[in-house]
Amino acid sequence: MIRLIIITTLVLAIACITPAWCDSALSSLGYGLPQPAANARSAGMGMVSLGMPDTLGLNLLSPASWSGSATTRFGFGGNFSSMYLEDVFGGDASDQAGLTGIGMAIPIGKDRFVGFTVSPYTRMQYEWEVRSSTDLGASTIGQHGIGGFSQIMAALSTPVWDGVRLGLAVRPIIGKVDRHWREKYDDTAVKSAGVSVSDRFQGIGWALSCQWNQPEAWTVGMSLFGPTSAGIERQTVIFSDGYAQYDQKEEPSERYDLPWDFTIGIGRWIGRHRTGFEAQWQGWDGVEKPAVLTDDFTDALRLGVGWEWAPEYRPLDPLWRIFTFRGGLYTQDHYAVNVTGHQARRIALTGGISIPYYTGKSRIDIAIEIGWMGDKDLDKIAERTIGFTFGFNHSEKWFVGRRKRN
Template sequence: MIRKIIFVTVLFIFSYSFAQEGSVSPYSYYGTGDLRFKGTAENRSMGGISVYADSIHLNLNNPASLGKLRLTTFGVGGNYNSVSLKTADQKETASDFTFDYIALGIPLGNNLGMSFGLRPYTSVGYRIEGLDDAGELSEYNKYEGEGGINKAHFALGYEFLNNFSIGALANFNFGTITNKTISYLDQVQYGSLVENTSEYSGFDFKFSLHYEAELRKNLNLQSAIVYTPANKITSSNSRSISAVSRNASGSDTPSYTEEIDLRGNGLNSTYLHLPESYSFGLGIGKKYTWFVGADYEISKTSEFKNDFISTANGSYEDGERFSVGGFWVPDYDSFTSYWKRVTYRVGMHNSRTGLMVNNVPVHDFGMSFGLGLPVRNFSNLNVGVEFGKRGSTYLGRIEENYLNVFISLSLNDQWFQKNLIR
């Protein structure tokens, strides 16, 4: 009963938090916002690699890993994000706290496992202001956005031939994103507000293959291939135009609003085109003691397309990401030292995100560190920190120096198994 109460309580908290803004980045202005989920806390502490699989941890980026699951595993994680935003002549800071994921993995036999859960996919949370005084009349513009897309997933993994595992994951995407543009012209009493809202829904899929073999005694090889095919989800759209005026407190108050009929030009229902991606991972290690691995991912982000909204200075190219990381456990079954049973993790990533602003690619580089703290039996409290830089101030763009502190619980238990009393 206590287990059920905890699960329902956490699920309620997550359902509330997913409705909140999860980004403080101006880069969430582009596309459908910032990519939120980058792996569990264990994955992120190792630079985001997804090649590693074992019997007691969830790897939500590699469904084939479920074929190795031997204990029922409940995972929940959150993230604190602090960002320093810098242009050529200005600097600001912002921060937020968000939940990252909630998931449950259940072994269905010696070689079969399943998982289901909920996690954010993208988030939008920006407010950009600018003054254009190049013309005869100066023009003030403000851009605001909020919302995001979430994923509810169901996955299966099956291990066969003692070395190979295959997996498939189905996501149901849902969420709402609202973008606002407010403009005022000097010496004109009223400004204009254009508000675009899109409600997204639809499925996408992921497939993976995992291979593990013993190279020699106490040395194992792991490798993985993960493929996400291109897909498209439905976008139900609405648009309104309002005349607005600014009051003494600085708020924009609509005085007249007109809903735009989008059916005439076929924009009431469009598609969001999600690009395909594929990754390759390879690593070696000693069971329960250490592991070092690397992932290389290619994303066909040049295929991304939003039939309803496009941005003036944003475009897309194919993206790529290289991650390397690993862990070390001094003595996993030590009875004399707690810290010898702690898992120490480290990693780094370097990526070409696929987004281009003013035709200049946006890069992201970061390093991460983490600890897996044993709690009870095979359960762990995982904490980690990641810091890095995205973008640059070149050609009037924005540079982000970020710090992420993430924490998760990985709780393990045996379900559906009867204990025999002799």
Template sequence: MITRKKIISRLVLTGLLATLTIPCAHAQNNSERSPYSRYGYGRLGERMTAGARAMGGLGAGLRDPNIVSPANPASYTAVDSLTFIMDLAVSLRGSYLSEGSKKDSRVLGNLDYATILFPVSKHLAISAGIMPFSTVGYRFGNTEKLQGDNSGSLYQRAYSGEGSYNDLYLGVGGRIGNFSLGVNASYLFGYTTRQHQVIYSSGSNAINPVDRSQLHLKGFRFDFGAQYEWMLDAKRGKSLVFGATFAPEMGLRSESVLLQYQYNTQTGRSTLLRADTLSSGAQHISPMSLSGGLTYRYKDVFMVGADVSYMKWGSAGDNAGTGARFTDRYRIAVGGEWLPNYRGRSIFSRSYYRFGLNGSNSYVKVPTPDGTLAGYTQYGASLGIGIPLVDRRSLVSLTIDYSYLHPQASGMVKEHSLGLTVGVTFNEGWFRKARIN
């Protein structure tokens, strides 16, 4: 006979092995094309699944038995004691960039995340998965006149970069009465590659210098969460959930590989001039962060909430080699969910309709054309629907989100992007006893 402990152990092993196959896909990411990802750690990812993304990115106060929410590990105890949840998603994003009269557009896609969540007992639950921590992806350049050359010869400066850092986590949440506590232990890893090349147009045997750097990061990080569910009216299903999270600052191990070589356009060969490898245990960090949130729920029909978060990036100092500087980041999100009729006959009456808004400032200030440093403000709006499958527990979540990046100084790039996330949440009754009629 297969005991409950054997089933749980097999599920843990299966889930962890499944998540370990995802980093290869993330290493070859194809989800970002923003010049701002050149700075800092790239464009930061948010710890959210498709359902939470549709609600503006609610996290600290979100407590939903159908949504895996790694943003607050205390939320794991909301899972039904007889179910096993696996949540996977892919995303597609189109971006539109403008700088004065110059414009560019891209459409990119990628595997987004993979998570699992299951109960160990009535008051204890475990989650594991992999999510993006940050992503680098850019390609841009500018053309200038060659100084000292009266013929008007030109040369081009070309910048490019790619890569990602991933967050592989294992979390546990426990509940006593209406109070829940949780902790995530994460392993952050990955690498990014950045390249700066000068391309001369004069002469068939021009020597073009190329600087390339590759940054490897790895290290552990921990975050703690708490939630309290206050039943306003148990008979009518009215409740408030107060949530909070805290993550201490943690140092990351880094290895930076710096290469400098020359490319001969006539021979097509590259000559390595310099190669350095620098290792450090204190130069890069995962910052201290805090968040708080509140959600109001009426039965399974309606839920609305708000979140505020803070990340102390300012202690990371300067971003070496790019001229940028880290700064503290604030983010606010509001969102909600509506379920017309859980027992309705129509699939649309049994679907979850979600909406949300969010806003944040940049965690880096970047060099501007006039020689100063400036950041940007990012605004977002999202809509989504969770469509139940045949078993009425599993869901297909479709989320559309719009983001506008507004720079704080003139002459900087503006960004508009529209994304589609398709998530599949398998909610299986793995621990229910079979009945024979």
């Protein structure tokens, strides 16, 4: 167990500090690609989570789902994927890795929890170079961007009446986006020019979630994120031939706005199988786009269906019956459109497995996703992805009084 924790910590630490190389050209649009996974469990079920109660893992996006035994829950996860990009210039491959979230919930009463989660809201990383020709001769234009938004939930999860739970959260938003552009000429007598714009954001919003759960039957969940406005601290560096010609920090009057975000999910037990459906709508049309961005925003929709099967395990049963199996399908729109005016869409097949440990008090989730996003003609890029998401969901009797433990 200790070895497992050490290796896991090491892997995640490296994942956090290792630069995740270009993951998607489409992440250059807007604030980056939306990251929909509530945790590794939902990543294996077509991103469905609200209609699928979980008494062990933490739903990073819906505190109302935190329910179960009075133990402290702690979870974190990461993902890595390999992508193949294809456009009119040909094809290229990239790998991506990163942390998908971390959270902790502490019981404070009968079936009541307080906790926090940190998860990515968008992620951006792209890089390309093109050759160009101007009056000054041949040149190479390079663009590179990295960053994204992260959201924090500081939440209270509580039952309000029979079968119904409510989650109330303060939702701070933090983020960082760095964009670089440079043109370098083959003629050494011609000076290169470039600009780097680094934005740091912070803002605060709210989140409301609720879940109605009829054991062994239906579950309906809903989450609502209010619009959030993030202030910006911007550093602009204009450089020529590697020397900074202009370097200025400022707080522009414009703000980065995040839209209304509404998600509804419904799930149903069928024997030992559970199925669910989820729909998420983000109202990006109502967001005032920052002047620094040239893309247009439009409402985005995510639809997903998922399935989970937990075979009952009895002594002498085959070992695989310990595991839980998952599958799903989802489709998600990008909220930013490029020069063609087309809204790129991701379609993905998912699968997953859960491995319980610690006498069933904890769980490791592993999910796999095979996805397609974009069209070579309509979106100027087609991306194919295969990726893995993993999550650790651990529970301990931390912060629980000795009398309750006994």
